[in-house]
Structure formats: structure tokens, C-alpha cells
Amino acid sequence: MHSLSQIVAVTSVTLRSIGQRLGSSIVAVIGIAGVVIVFTAVLSIAEGFQAAMSGKGDPLRVLILRSGADTEMTSGLGGEDVRTILDAPGLERSAEGPVASPELFVIVGHPLKRSGTDANVPLRGISPAALKVRPEVRIVQGRMFQPGTNEIIVGRAASQQFDGLYVGRSVRWGEGSWQVVGIFDTGGSVAESELWCDARVLQPAYRRGNSYQSVIARLASQDSFQLLKDSLTSDPRLQVTVVRERDYYAEQSRVMQMIIRTIGMGIAALMGLGAIFGAVNTMYSAVSSRTREIATLRALGFGRTPVVVSVLIEAVFLSLIGGALGGALAWAAFDGYQTATMNWQSFSQVAFAFAVTPSLLGQALMYAVLMGLLGGLFPAWRAARLPVVTALRQL
Numbered sequence: 001m002h003s004l005s006q007i008v009a010v011t012s013v014t015l016r017s018i019g020q021r022l023g024s025s026i027v028a029v030i031g032i033a034g035v036v037i038v039f040t041a042v043l044s045i046a047e048g049f050q051a052a053m054s055g056k057g058d059p060l061r062v063l064i065l066r067s068g069a070d071t072e073m074t075s076g077l078g079g080e081d082v083r084t085i086l087d088a089p090g091l092e093r094s095a096e097g098p099v100a101s102p103e104l105f106v107i108v109g110h111p112l113k114r115s116g117t118d119a120n121v122p123l124r125g126i127s128p129a130a131l132k133v134r135p136e137v138r139i140v141q142g143r144m145f146q147p148g149t150n151e152i153i154v155g156r157a158a159s160q161q162f163d164g165l166y167v168g169r170s171v172r173w174g175e176g177s178w179q180v181v182g183i184f185d186t187g188g189s190v191a192e193s194e195l196w197c198d199a200r201v202l203q204p205a206y207r208r209g210n211s212y213q214s215v216i217a218r219l220a221s222q223d224s225f226q227l228l229k230d231s232l233t234s235d236p237r238l239q240v241t242v243v244r245e246r247d248y249y250a251e252q253s254r255v256m257q258m259i260i261r262t263i264g265m266g267i268a269a270l271m272g273l274g275a276i277f278g279a280v281n282t283m284y285s286a287v288s289s290r291t292r293e294i295a296t297l298r299a300l301g302f303g304r305t306p307v308v309v310s311v312l313i314e315a316v317f318l319s320l321i322g323g324a325l326g327g328a329l330a331w332a333a334f335d336g337y338q339t340a341t342m343n344w345q346s347f348s349q350v351a352f353a354f355a356v357t358p359s360l361l362g363q364a365l366m367y368a369v370l371m372g373l374l375g376g377l378f379p380a381w382r383a384a385r386l387p388v389v390t391a392l393r394q395l
Helices: 002-016 018-055 079-086 156-161 199-205 222-233 245-252 254-289 291-299 304-334 358-384 388-392
Strands: 061-066 100-111 118-126 138-142 151-155 170-173 176-185 195-198 214-218 240-244 338-343 348-353
Touching (some): 100 170, 100 199, 118 199, 151 156, 222 240
Parallel strands (some): 151 176
Antiparallel strands (some): 061 214
């Protein structure tokens, strides 16, 4: 208890004297805040990309692809395969039949709004049951396309990122012109980066015959997944793989997340070194300005531990201020910022929003505290080893 009371007393004096070292303290706070802003901004790209790719996946939704295919782009299913899949047990069924949508996935070139350079935009041909498979889809502008026509609807994120994709616009891809008749919203999922049309119209436009690349379906219940998977993978007429939608998109985002996180951590580490040196200078300055004060406390019977702890607490206190400031600025500047990047699995553009999440802010704050501790460690050690007699001669 005696040691604890000494720590409280010395720390209280230390924190009250920060105003006397305001200039150097502000430099340390700004340095740590800058690192936190960069750390949070870069990693919020990975968080936003992951949220778009897998955060909104429906646990009742599955994708059925050709065996060995890891993306829709490399998959292929014939018309007979699709009919066999739609008869399988485990699928949800309505009065119109199985709640499943055989779909076609092609890449079209279209300019980005900000740069004007061509990007790979995913154009998806869907079947009549597609909106039942994805009940979260809402038409927020215009209307749904008419089956059998060259009409398309555009994801909300795609309409914001790609040039000229608004209701009433006509564009040309493949062997035909397409009329934009609606904008749809899916709550921020990867589907909002896509353009949708009738699969039966898309097939001849890209000379695909009676073929598809995937079947996206709803399960009768979450327990039906294994039943459906066993039924399809054991059928000698089929060579398919069955995967939950969340798992599929999580795997799709793995490469991009790894790249972003590696780059982000590298940048943060390099900037963090600079911030640590700034904190070291600040705390050495603090110790130097308090030499006589520390010596007096030691002469009065205060131990080394309270002195060390007080210096470290000051360093952590300044780093917490810098971390909180940097996190707040990063959240205000980047959270929800819309952009697009390449999905290296499908080689198509994915539009998404930066996501400054509470967990990311918590990581940034912990990183700030770590920088503060490392920056205060050597000055604290110096303060503890300060010769009392030598310091008192300065009185």
C-alpha cells in the first residue's frame, strides 16, 4: 500500500506538470495521431472490402459450381446439369419451384467515374427466381428489367463508381445494346458492384449457348446444407462443388485482404518508429526538466518504482490522447468513403466503402499505447537511476 500511495502521489504531480512541457508533449501527441490515422485508414480498406465480400452473406444461401472451380469465372454448368441440380433435395421450394437461380457471369469494360480509365465490371445474367434467392435486394430507383429484353439493373455502388450507369442510359457490350432501367441496393454487399440482366438474353450475346457458370440457391434450412451437398457430389451425372455463400466470398477476399494488411502494417511500423523516437525525445525532455523534482522526491524517501511508473504513465497518457485524436480524425475522414478495387480472384472491380470499425479503432489505440510505452521506457529507466546527490546540487 505504501508503494501504491507513492505511485499515485508521484503520478499526480507528473500529470499536473504536463502543461509546463506543452510544446514537446504536443509534438508527441501529433506524431502518434499521424501514425494512428495512417494505420486506421489503410486497414479500413481491408475491413470494408471484407464487409462487402462476406459480411452480408446469407447463411441459407449456397453456390453450386463445377468441381475444381474456385470462382464463377472458371466454372461451367450445362443445361442438363442445371436441371439435375434443381431437382436435388435440401433446396427451398415455392409454388413456382425450387428457389434457385442458374446464373451467368461475364466481365465487361466500362470507364471509372473518377479516372475515366476502363475497368472490369461484372455483368451477371440471372434467372426469374434470383430475387427470391436474394430477398434483401431492393429496387431504389427505376424498375426491375423485363425478362427477354436487353435491359439491365445496376448495383448502387456500381452506379456511383462507374461512369454513366444511370437510369435511362444505353450502353453497348457484347453483341448488343443494353438499357439501364433500375438501380438496386443489397445493403452494402458485393452484389452492389454488379450489373444484372436476363441470363437467357446474356447467353446469345456472349455466345454461351445453353450454359451457366453457377447456381445460387436457398436451403430449406441451415441443416439442409449437408443433405444437398451429399446428394449433388455423389450423383454420377454431376461434377460439382457446393459451398456456402459466406465461405465463398470470404475466400474471394483473402488475397486482397492479405495484400492490404501487409502493406498497412509495414507502413504503420515504419511510421511507428518515428513516433517512438518522438516520444523518447519528449520523455527525455520531461525527465530532464524534472531532475530536481525527482531528486527531491528520492531524498524524501520515494522509491525508484514510483518514478518509473509515473514516467511510463505520462507516456501512455500522451499516446492515448494521440491515439484518440487520430482515431477520431480517421473515422471522420474515411468511414463510409466509397471506392473500387480489383478482386484478384475474379479479375473484376469491386465497389466498397472504407469501414472504420470499433475493433479497428481498438487495435489502433492499443498500437498507440505500445508506441507510448516503448517511447517512455528508456527515459523512465534514466529517471530511476538518476543520482540523488548529483541532482540535488542543482537546487
